[in-house]
Amino acid sequence: MYYLNPRIENLFRIFDQNERKDYLRLDLNENPGGLPKEFIEKVLKDITPQFVAQYPETLHFTEVLAKFLNTDISHLCLVNGSAEGIRYVIQAFTSENGRIVGVVPSYFMFQVYSEMYGRNFVKVPYNEDLTMSIDNIISEMTDDTQLLILLNPNNPMGNVYSEDEFETLFETANQKQITILVDEAYHYFYPKTFIQYALNKEHVFVTRTFSKLFSMAGCRLGYVAGWPDGIKMVQKLCTPHNTNAFAMKIAEEVIKNPKVLQSLIDNFNEGRSYLIDILDNNGYQHKGEAGNFIFIKTKTDAQKIVERMKAEKKILIKSYPNVGNFGTCLRVSIGEKKYMQMFCEALFELDR
Numbered sequence: 001m002y003y004l005n006p007r008i009e010n011l012f013r014i015f016d017q018n019e020r021k022d023y024l025r026l027d028l029n030e031n032p033g034g035l036p037k038e039f040i041e042k043v044l045k046d047i048t049p050q051f052v053a054q055y056p057e058t059l060h061f062t063e064v065l066a067k068f069l070n071t072d073i074s075h076l077c078l079v080n081g082s083a084e085g086i087r088y089v090i091q092a093f094t095s096e097n098g099r100i101v102g103v104v105p106s107y108f109m110f111q112v113y114s115e116m117y118g119r120n121f122v123k124v125p126y127n128e129d130l131t132m133s134i135d136n137i138i139s140e141m142t143d144d145t146q147l148l149i150l151l152n153p154n155n156p157m158g159n160v161y162s163e164d165e166f167e168t169l170f171e172t173a174n175q176k177q178i179t180i181l182v183d184e185a186y187h188y189f190y191p192k193t194f195i196q197y198a199l200n201k202e203h204v205f206v207t208r209t210f211s212k213l214f215s216m217a218g219c220r221l222g223y224v225a226g227w228p229d230g231i232k233m234v235q236k237l238c239t240p241h242n243t244n245a246f247a248m249k250i251a252e253e254v255i256k257n258p259k260v261l262q263s264l265i266d267n268f269n270e271g272r273s274y275l276i277d278i279l280d281n282n283g284y285q286h287k288g289e290a291g292n293f294i295f296i297k298t299k300t301d302a303q304k305i306v307e308r309m310k311a312e313k314k315i316l317i318k319s320y321p322n323v324g325n326f327g328t329c330l331r332v333s334i335g336e337k338k339y340m341q342m343f344c345e346a347l348f349e350l351d352r
C-alpha cells in the first residue's frame with residue numbers, strides 16, 4: 001500500500017541555496033573569502049585514490065577534535081553539518097507532541113524539525129526593544145517541557161547570555177528535567193562559550209559547525225558535544241559514515257595550523273571593524289553583530305535594496321521583517337574587509 005507521511009507532505013521547506021556561485025554571497029553567513037587558496041592546494045596534494053575509495057576515518061578525526069577541545073571522544077559525535085546534529089537531538093530527546101521551547105526569530109530548522117517529527121515548538125518572542133529577558137524563557141519552562149533550545153549567539157538577532165543568566169537557565173532546566181541544546185554555530189565570532197556545561201555536566205548539548213569561522217560550509221561538518229550517555233543516543237541516529245573524508249581532512253589541517261585559524265579570525269575582525277565604522281560614519285543604525293552577521297536599518301525600502309543588490313550588483317543579502325524599531329531591515333554576513341567595501345559601496349549607491 002502506498003503511503004505518504006502527511007507531516008512531510010505538508011512540511012514547508014525552502015530550497016533556495018542554488019545558483020549562488022556567481023554572486024558575492026552575504027546572505028547565509030558563510031565566509032565570502034574562504035580559507036587561503038595556498039592552504040587548500042596544499043591539503044589537496046595529500047588526496048590519493050585510496051583516500052577517496054575508503055570509508056572515512058571518523059575515529060581519528062574525533063580524537064584530533066577531542067584533543068583540540070581538551071576533552072575525550074566519549075563527549076563528541078561528528079555530524080554532517082550541525083543542522084544534522086540538531087535534528088538528532090530533537091529526535092532522541094523529545095517525544096511526539098513533546099514540548100520544545102525556543103526563542104524566535106531564530107535559525108528556522110528548529111521549527112522545521114519540530115514540525116517534521118510532530119513536536120510542539122513553543123515560541124518565546126523577543127521584547128519590543130529586541131532584548132531577550134531570561135524570565136520570558138523561564139516562564140515557558142513548564143514541567144512538561146522536554147527540550148530548551150538556546151543559541152549563543154542567536155541568528156539572526158545576535159543576542160547572547162551572561163554566565164549568570166545561563167546558570168539560572170541551567171538550574172531551572174535541571175529542576176524540571178529539561179534537556180538543553182545550545183547552538184554555538186557562531187562560536188569564535190563571539191568567543192564566550194557554554195561548552196563546559198556539555199563536557200562536564202549532564203543533559204546539556206552544544207552543537208558547533210565548521211561552516212562558519214572555519215569556512216567549510218561546502219564540506220558539511222559539525223559536531224555535538226555532550227555527556228557520554230547522551231552522545232551515545234545521538235550516535236545511534238547517525239547514518240553510517242555520516243561525515244566525509246575531505247571535510248575531516250581539511251578541518252584537521254586547520255586545527256593543526258593555528259596560524260590559519262588566527263588569520264581567519266583576524267581577517268574577520270578587520271572586516272567587522274571596517275563595516276561598523278563606515279556604517280556609523282554614514283549615519284546607519286545597526287545591531288546584533290555578535291556573530292558574523294549584522295542587521296542594518298536602511299534609509300529606503302530594504303526589500304527593494306535586496307532585489308537591486310542581486311540584479312545590479314550581484315550581491316546576495318537578506319531582508320528581515322519586524323525587527324523591533326528597525327522594522328524591515330537588512331541582514332548581511334560579515335566577511336573580510338574587501339567584501340565589506342564592495343557591499344558598502346553598493347549600499348551607499350542604492351540606498352538613496
Ligand SMILES: Cc1ncc(COP(=O)(O)O)c(C=O)c1O
Pocket residue numbers: 028029080081082083084107151154155183185208209210211217221222
Ligand atoms: C544558528 C545556526 N545553527 C546551525 C546552522 C547550520 O549550520 P551547518 O549545518 O552548516 O553546520 C546555521 C546555519 O546557518 C545557523 O545559523
